[in-house]
Amino acid sequence: MKLAYFVHDLADPAVTRRVRMLQAGGAEPIVLGFRRTETAPEQVAGAPAVDLGRTFDARLGHRAKATALGALTSGRWRKLLAGTEAVMARTLEMLAVAQAARRTCGLSGPLTYECLDIHRLMLREGAKSRAMRTVERALMRQADLLIVSSPAFLDAYFRPRQGVGDSLQIPTLLMENKLLELGAAPAEPPLPPAPGRPWRISWMGAIRCRKSLDILSALAARRPDLLEIEIHGRPAYTEFKDFDGQVAATPNVSFGGAYRAEDLPRLYGRTHFSWAIDYMEEGLNSSWLLPNRLYESPRFGVVPIAIADLQTGRFLAEHGFGVRLSDPSELEAFLEGLSPQDYLALRRQVEAVPLSTFVAEEADCRLLVQAVSKGQALSSDVAPPLKAKLVA
Missing domain, CATH: 3.40.50.2000 (Glycogen Phosphorylase B;)
Structure with missing residues (x-):
């Protein structure tokens, strides 16, 4: 399955881990994203990477402009993304870019929103925060699946603040931030240091x-x-x-x-x-x-x-x-x-x-790709035994 994965930072190790999970689950991802480093990687875990430019921590205004530019020029990826069967976006800013690319490039596959943090801007009561939540709700109505890394994100934010499960019907998948260990036998933990001070x-x-x-x-x-x-x-x-x-x-x-x-x-x-x-x-x-x-x-x-x-x-x-x-x-x-x-x-x-409890394995990778490819959370009897937790 050809998959377009839009990310906030091409150099983020957690992005590399997710790309490896997608590959192990049967997907062939293309990674499109911004970067926080001076130079852009040509590949992420062997998958081709498309650099959308550099962004910076704490400079939300600059990131908003970069996001808008990426969305407005997303038609340039039409040839690259031809045949894409699913789209996945990591963070809200990339959801906006991914949704624009999905529309301008004529992609019909499901769209997944992957949320690994709830920024403080989304939780305030000022006009800017309310506007951001409105934008997120509008984009989520066009998405087919929501992935979170903690159940508290659903309980404390997406359900009470964004109406997930009520006014906003979208399947959700809990995929925790576990280590990824594939193929080789599990490594033995190192010998502990001698117990005692310091x-x-x-x-x-x-x-x-x-x-x-x-x-x-x-x-x-x-x-x-x-x-x-x-x-x-x-x-x-x-x-x-x-x-x-x-x-x-x-x-x-x-x-x-x-x-x-x-x-x-x-x-x-x-x-x-x-x-x-x-x-x-x-x-x-x-x-x-x-x-x-x-x-x-x-x-x-x-x-x-x-x-x-x-x-x-x-x-x-x-x-x-x-x-x-x-x-x-x-x-x-x-x-x-x-x-x-x-x-x-x-x-x-x-x-x-x-x-x-700590390690994601091939079953988790298959679950992830199946859910993203169908745009829905899957029943735990689809591919047992599954280590990831499903949220109805």
Whole structure:
């Protein structure tokens, strides 16, 4: 199945993972998207990539203009997209471009809207936010399927705010941010570091929470005997006052830069805990998301730390593992009272959770492609056993 996949950032590792899932499920994707890097990749996981230009974090006005230009000039892809059987758009801005391309290029296949975050602009009560929700509803009425990565996005936003399941009838599919492991036998988790002080906490992935950096660096500076912080990933520098300076000022806080998927076992193998707490959009998207690190870290035996009454904490409670704090201020006392035996018990809890909780496999890929190709959520008896959760 030839599939057009419109994405917000061609260089985003999560986009690469989704493209690999589409390929493993039987699709032949063409990836069209903006980029946040200086140069554009020619391919994404071997799939041809079409560069729509560079956009930037926190510059919504520029992104709106780029989106409008992409939509207005979408007819230029008519030859490239000839024969496309399905269209998929990651984020709202790409839904607008994809819908325009679908119309101008005469594509008749189903359209899927993939939403992995709810931006704070969509949740305010001002005129601009109401207008954005109106635009989203209008575009969703032209879509055939909605994919979300957390059930809380449906419960807290799409159902009450956008009328999904009521005034807006669209099938929905829950596809969590699991690791993708295909073909080879599952890798063994690395040997854990020796349990004991200083406890090492990893913070990996999309690094965008100023409050988390403040909490971790302040505690590390005050208690160098108790913990060390290792940060790896892609910082959103627009969200911090001085990310590099703050890290450099605390000797037992380090930043290792971006990483590849194959680096995960080595990086997680160095640490005891992972930081699965985010306050970038406190009370909103940060309360609802299920981030990549919530799946990556336990896959490699590392114990996640989350807030109990947020979606991350509820995920840990549902599966019976991890550290669930009522407030980050409890972290120091928790680590202070933690014995090596206590830590090993926490790790055994992680190791007892079925691998399918953290890892997407070929069945998940087939489910994704079947749903996108038909524009509908599929019954779990279509291709058992299915690891992804379906939402009616």
